[in-house]
Amino acid sequence: MRYILILFLFIFLFNLVYGSVFDYYPSSISLSPVSPPIILQSSDYPFSCIGLSRTYRGAVTYTDFEALPSGWTSYGGTWSIVSSGYKGNALQGADNNNGTGKASQYYYNTDLSSYASLWVSVKTKLVNLLKKSGYYGISLINSGKNSMYTIEIDTKGNIVVRSYTGSWSTLSSTSIQNYSSSNWYIIVVNYTVTSSAVNFYVWVYDVNGAQVASLTASSTNIFTPSYIGVDVNDVTALFDDFIISNTDPRIITISNLPGSGYVVEVYDNLNNLVSTATSTGSTVSVNIVSDIVVGTGYDGSFTIRYPNGFPCLGYNVSTSDAILGGDSYSLSYSFATTNIGSNSTSAVISTYISGSSSSKSYVLTLKIYNNDVKPYYIRLILDTSSSISSYLTLNITITTSPSAMADPIRVVSGSVINKFSGWISLSGGSYAYIYVSGYYTSSGQSSTLNLYLEYCSLSNENGVCVFYPIQMVIKS
Amino acid sequence: MSGNNLIVNNDGRKRRITTPLIALLIAVVISIAFASVFVYYPMAVTLQPASPPVYFETGSNAGAYDLGGSGTPYTSNTISVSIGSNATSLTIIVHPTYQVTYYKNVSIVYNNDGKSYKVCFRVNTPLSDLPPNSKAYLYIYSQGYARSLSDYPTPTPSGYLAQIDLTSTGTTCVGTTTFLGYNQFYEMDLYIYIPEGYNVGMTSGTTYTANLLLIYTPQTSETPP
Known part of the structure; x- marks a missing residue:
């Protein structure tokens, strides 16, 4: 009888310490898919301004x-x-x-x-x-x-x-x-x-x-x-x-613009705006009578803007040259190719940009539309799988207006300085652009940038977040 | 009867009686060995219910705005997380869309006991009828872990403690050597990938449901039955 009691006690203690106790709680997870509240659309201006070349000096x-x-x-x-x-x-x-x-x-x-x-x-x-x-x-x-x-x-x-x-x-x-x-x-x-x-x-x-x-x-x-x-x-x-x-020095002529509504701005070497004009066709004359030998006679720059006010090209004149009345310039630009996914939640874009540091291209690559009523918080992320030329210097950002841009993703000479853009709030029913600006320091280059558009229902990556893949092939 | 083990039939022939005797003997012996003798030892089984040592709580994003909404005036969808009255059941309803939709910290599993528990998740009824190549995972993270998704074009998280595939049955336990300690909790994330080009009933309000069990045990070396 004594042995039997010892045996019972042993079994009891064993179960107390190592008892196979499992508790089961029921749970369920349900998915109720909804249409994408944020959709990608082709840009209103599927052009990239590549460069400006002087065609005539009077x-x-x-x-x-x-x-x-x-x-x-x-x-x-x-x-x-x-x-x-x-x-x-x-x-x-x-x-x-x-x-x-x-x-x-x-x-x-x-x-x-x-x-x-x-x-x-x-x-x-x-x-x-x-x-x-x-x-x-x-x-x-x-x-x-x-x-x-x-x-x-x-x-x-x-x-x-x-x-x-x-x-x-x-x-x-x-x-x-x-x-x-x-x-x-x-x-x-x-x-x-x-x-x-x-x-x-x-x-x-x-x-x-x-x-x-x-x-x-x-x-x-x-x-x-x-x-x-x-x-x-x-x-x-x-x-x-x-x-x-030998020609009228009161104007500078810019030709080969994509169309009407493009704005040409002339800046002196002190970065003062000298004059501006808006195209009514493919050519525009900029009146610079107030500063015919622009600035102090060297350097200076042009900014060409899309009809919606966003820069399309920034062109810096060499420090050994000047912007003069009577000059004529011709813009070179290229159409961007955009393929949007069947549900507008992915995109592949191919575009050319400047092959010289004297010209900086700006491209409104994609439109991001908020099809919901509430705002979403959006940003871009550059994935490490990207293939980037060492000749490329580029910023990629999200913008709702020329004066409201998130901090950009930054690439300098092929090195990724910042792989995240800043966040920007996109109100219901409004849109933003994915805006690329930069240049190669050599022609014939190509980079493939793999990006995500991340958007969240609350700030600071709270609520729910969605990731859309966007691939950009950028060439010079 | 004539001689040992022989009997004489009516027709005068003789036959042996050895086999019936042996059978009778066995029956007697068996009856002795398994006689209806019952021995009664006293035992007591006492149920003493305890508060659940491990329980669900809502995560930081429970109830937050989800994708989409409807109505006039507009009402946004929310990340619906319902906890049972004793925090021992959980229902989550979310509204994903195409591509990767990620819900961070929608619910937590909290250990309020003084000892560690091994926590497992068992998918009994997986999500079905999602488009081909769809993905749906429940990710378990340690508390406060910073999330990061990578891999183009379908980013996935990393640094998690467990990944539970909601599209197939199976049991997945959290951790192999370290378990949920006292006053600690796991954070539960949901990852949904729906590829473009498929109709997933977005306009008709189709719902896809997975049923799971959260299983916990102080016995860390055994697989839950």
Whole structure:
């Protein structure tokens, strides 16, 4: 009996410590699928702007007078570079009556008499009078440097065309609206030499590009200007933005735009917006009369925007070049190929971008539409399976407007700096774009970017999150 | 009877009686060995119900906005997580869409006992009739673990403690050496992948249901029956 009790006790303790106790709780998980609340759509603008190339330059010569220009010379006067230019430095000339017509000239010392017609422009401002009244502006000098036409502002507030052939003769004059001697003015003249006359077409603008005077003049005392420059007559004056051109220097022409509604912006090297224009067809003219030698005469940039305001191209002019009135540029662009999945929850995109760091392409690759009523929080993720060229520098982001962009996915020279975009809230019934901007530093390159569009019903990846695959093939 | 083991028939022939005698003897012996003798030992089985040491709780995303909604005024779908009155049953209803839909931390399994428990999940009735190549998993994570999905084009999570396939029957236990300790909990995530191009009754309100059992035991080395 004792052994039996010991046996029972052993079994009891064994079960207490290692008892096979299993508890079972029922549970169920039900799926009730719904239509995708976020869907992918083709972009409204399935283009990629690839580059901008200058197709024509009308300038025969130009200078922004940041320094005394080479190839120029003076005839009378005191000429120096001062820092009080419209942008940067300026040429300051003080008359000493030792030039042609007892005025003083500073001119481009290359014979231009082969041109029967030219455009000349300069920006000028009076510094001080040396006598009771005086003139400052443009001089067109004959080959013997003993005759000239002048297109000048007189200190009484007129634009005056005169000729000097041993004596001065006024050909035409008109008043400048609201003239102020302390203002900068832009003089633009187009002269045409014919067998019977020399005709002058003259415009005066303020620094905002508003026309404040215009006139025409004609002279039968015919000579073809050989030397073109600036003139001071009984005054000290400043000169900036000088150009001699064989075409109208007041505009820059951009051609081969995808259509109407595209906006072209011109920026100087200080990143100031100089001018903007909107296309009504495939070509647009941008009026840059306010800064014909853009900025301080080098560098500068263009931005071309889609009709909805998003940049399509950023083009930087070389630091050894300038943006000048009379230039013509042609845009190159490419159509993007977009394949959306059958339920609008995946996409494959193929697009070209710039093959040079001087042009940055911007592509509105896809539209993301919120088909629900409530907002969703969306971002992009770059998967490590992507194949990225070392020549590629790229940002990928989500944007609802040009001023509302999430922090981008960043690739610099093929290296992924940031594989996540920032989050952006997409309201019900609204849309955003997947916006790619960047360039290759070499042509003929290709990268395959495997992305997810992640969206969640609550911020900070809370609620439910959905992942759509998006593949981008980006070439140069 | 004539001589040993012989009897004489009516026709005068003789036959042996050995076999019946042996059979009788065996019967007697058996009767002695299994006689109707019953021995009674006293035992007591006492049921003393205890509060569930392991129970369900709602996760951080239970009740949060789910995909879609309807009505005027609009009412958003929510991540529906219903816990039984004693926290020993669980019903989840979610509204996934095409591609990967991920529900993080919809429910938790909490251990309020002083000892560790091994937790298993058994899919009794799997999700059926989903489109080919669809995937549906219940992922078990340790508390507070940061989720991360990767692998293009169908991202999947990593770092989980267990992956329970909701499209097939089977039992999956959480952990092999480390189990759910006191005052700890597991977080339950749902991963649904529905490939594009199939009709999954999104407009007709079709529902797909899997029935599971959560099984827990302090016996960590045994497979639950």
